[in-house]
Amino acid sequence: MMDEPSLWAIFINASLVNNFVLAYFLGICPFLGVSSKRETAFRMGIAVTFVMLISSMAAYGIRALLMAAGAPYLQLISFIAVIASTVQLVEMFVKKFSPTLFRALGIFLPLITTNCAILGVALFQSNRQYSFIQSFVFALGAGVGFTLALVLMAGLREKLELSETPDLVKGATITLVLAGLLSVCFMGFAGLFG
Amino acid sequence: MSGKEPGSSVGGIESGIAGADPGVVSPLRIYAVVLSVGVLCSLAIVATYEWTRPIIAENRIAQRRRAILDVVPQADSIQAFAFDEEQQSFRPVPENSDDGGLVFAGFDDSGDLVGLALAARAMGYQDSIELLYGYDPASESVVGIRVLESRETPGLGDRIETDEDFLDNFKRLDVRLADDGRSLMHEITFVKPGEKTEAWQIDGITGATISSRAVAEMLRESTNTWLPRVQSSVDKLRLETGGGSA
Amino acid sequence: MTTQRNDPVPVNDFVDGVLKRNPVFVQLLGMCPVLAVSNTARNALAMGLATGFVLLMSNLVVSLLRRWVPTQVRIVTFILIIATFVTIVDYAIQAISLDLHKALGAFISLIVVNCLILGRAEAFASRQPPSRSILDALGMGTGFTIALLSLGAVRELLGSGSLFGVRVLGESFQEWTIMMLPPGGFFVLAAWLLAINAWNSRSFRPPTVKEAV
Numbered sequence: 001m002m003d004e005p006s007l008w009a010i011f012i013n014a015s016l017v018n019n020f021v022l023a024y025f026l027g028i029c030p031f032l033g034v035s036s037k038r039e040t041a042f043r044m045g046i047a048v049t050f051v052m053l054i055s056s057m058a059a060y061g062i063r064a065l066l067m068a069a070g071a072p073y074l075q076l077i078s079f080i081a082v083i084a085s086t087v088q089l090v091e092m093f094v095k096k097f098s099p100t101l102f103r104a105l106g107i108f109l110p111l112i113t114t115n116c117a118i119l120g121v122a123l124f125q126s127n128r129q130y131s132f133i134q135s136f137v138f139a140l141g142a143g144v145g146f147t148l149a150l151v152l153m154a155g156l157r158e159k160l161e162l163s164e165t166p167d168l169v170k171g172a173t174i175t176l177v178l179a180g181l182l183s184v185c186f187m188g189f190a191g192l193f194g
Numbered sequence: 195m196s197g198k199e200p201g202s203s204v205g206g207i208e209s210g211i212a213g214a215d216p217g218v219v220s221p222l223r224i225y226a227v228v229l230s231v232g233v234l235c236s237l238a239i240v241a242t243y244e245w246t247r248p249i250i251a252e253n254r255i256a257q258r259r260r261a262i263l264d265v266v267p268q269a270d271s272i273q274a275f276a277f278d279e280e281q282q283s284f285r286p287v288p289e290n291s292d293d294g295g296l297v298f299a300g301f302d303d304s305g306d307l308v309g310l311a312l313a314a315r316a317m318g319y320q321d322s323i324e325l326l327y328g329y330d331p332a333s334e335s336v337v338g339i340r341v342l343e344s345r346e347t348p349g350l351g352d353r354i355e356t357d358e359d360f361l362d363n364f365k366r367l368d369v370r371l372a373d374d375g376r377s378l379m380h381e382i383t384f385v386k387p388g389e390k391t392e393a394w395q396i397d398g399i400t401g402a403t404i405s406s407r408a409v410a411e412m413l414r415e416s417t418n419t420w421l422p423r424v425q426s427s428v429d430k431l432r433l434e435t436g437g438g439s440a
Numbered sequence: 441m442t443t444q445r446n447d448p449v450p451v452n453d454f455v456d457g458v459l460k461r462n463p464v465f466v467q468l469l470g471m472c473p474v475l476a477v478s479n480t481a482r483n484a485l486a487m488g489l490a491t492g493f494v495l496l497m498s499n500l501v502v503s504l505l506r507r508w509v510p511t512q513v514r515i516v517t518f519i520l521i522i523a524t525f526v527t528i529v530d531y532a533i534q535a536i537s538l539d540l541h542k543a544l545g546a547f548i549s550l551i552v553v554n555c556l557i558l559g560r561a562e563a564f565a566s567r568q569p570p571s572r573s574i575l576d577a578l579g580m581g582t583g584f585t586i587a588l589l590s591l592g593a594v595r596e597l598l599g600s601g602s603l604f605g606v607r608v609l610g611e612s613f614q615e616w617t618i619m620m621l622p623p624g625g626f627f628v629l630a631a632w633l634l635a636i637n638a639w640n641s642r643s644f645r646p647p648t649v650k651e652a653v
Contacts, residue, residue, distance in 0.1 A: 022622060024622075025622065025625065026472055026550070027472075028472050029472075029555055032468070073527060076526060076552060077235060077520065077523040077527060080523050081519070084516060115553070116554075119552065123549050167641075168634060168637050168638055168641065173633045173637065176633065177630045180624075180626030180627045181623070183623040184618070187622075219510040223510060224512055227510060228520075231509075232520060235520050238528065239524055239527045242531050246535040250531070250534045253538045254538065345545075350617060
């Protein structure tokens, strides 16, 4: 009875309309922590997108297996185990085959394990019962949206360093206000596919 | 990757964080610990699942029954029916059945059909909206809606659940069938707020256009498909003896 | 702060978590649920209690197992334990109220990746006896719940003029819809941080973003 959402709609929805950081508040820790320089923010974004794609694929397979085995209650525990090991595998793989990339991403990879956005992708795609292709596009959209939010935020904060702010609001407070304003801006994307 | 990976890979994360004495531990013991923790955790989860499953299933049925009684308030008992595509007819099913396309028929205490509740679902502003609508076969009209699931914006989109003027649309929505009985005489149409002139039109909500249009769209689609089926077998919808009662 | 931690009086483990090292307002930990589920006081309270329960149970188990778990697999073991309790809470909430479960949505499952819980398991429970770990969890859980509740109450009051679903502001009050929406979460948290900084601007320094990582 329900229309299948098109791939394009899923992508726009995940990256802009329901941006993971600014609408769902997933991945706030790296958003506030690693977003002071555009360069690092971008690299972090790429690393997260990469892990999202891989763990989303893995989560799709696991869900299919668990459904076949009739054990949906093990979903959460296996998702988190898969994400932790995916991060490890990616780290080893990158280290072996591209030391340059490893140096660029290196310190961010372990941090990603506790990034709720990754688990969020896995959980949302299984709640919404996306197909394999839909899951892939969804993960890609979520990653692009995450990177976008991070880079935009970093740009704002680079400017902020040059401006005078009262001592009381320095640090987290002003960052949160900026994030709020950015979130207001992103609300403008809502209804893009109505 | 070789079988040694799980243990050593986890060590990678570890080394940077843990401050305690890293001492030499045999791989065997590492496996034993992880394995036994894993097994114990799974057992705990399975136990909880088995324990809560009947309660949760009961909650689900109770929740749906409340919604059905909201849109078919005169009903004293409820019977679920599933539609058989091949036979083009309805057959009674248990109320806890998980079949997607269910129709719920409400009967009064003398066993007469007093109304039906049907489910509809569509993509709203943020996520999918699911609702139940009441249908009165005697007057051939929709008599009420009840939103089951929606994550529409609080204060804006969620007015589809609370806005009195909007909900008034569904108190007597004309969905009469055409003479051939295969389609609606007038499809449900969505109009701008305040422009409703006909009994088959739905007035939108200012500031919640997308959400209110989604409701109109899903009703249009659902009524187009289901009402011809329902109306053609309305006298065959009978209360099963021993069926669910409210 | 260092002297506080080694203080033999265990009650400090509790008080510290609520006030001086409040996980949300001071340490900026576990922000995802804080911002996402704090749009009404009821949701905030439920989320705070659920997180507190998971924190308490995982701290207790981790502390009991602290001598048995080899360093190399600590994080994985902790995550497994936390995920187990989160799954249990998930089913328990569904059994108590489906409406509540719907309101909290996927954020119950996401308690797993709440940095607060893994952080306490790693930094405190894996080094301390069960008694102190329980006190620590109770303190942190209470601090977390209070923080969530203070956000939820403000957002619900301004966003819909009610508190715990009961209308408290007059009919003439024009709701600030933005407070119920995502941006409201950022703004209200910023306002609380500002108020707290202003309150004790001399007793300790404002939290820096670095600590959030």
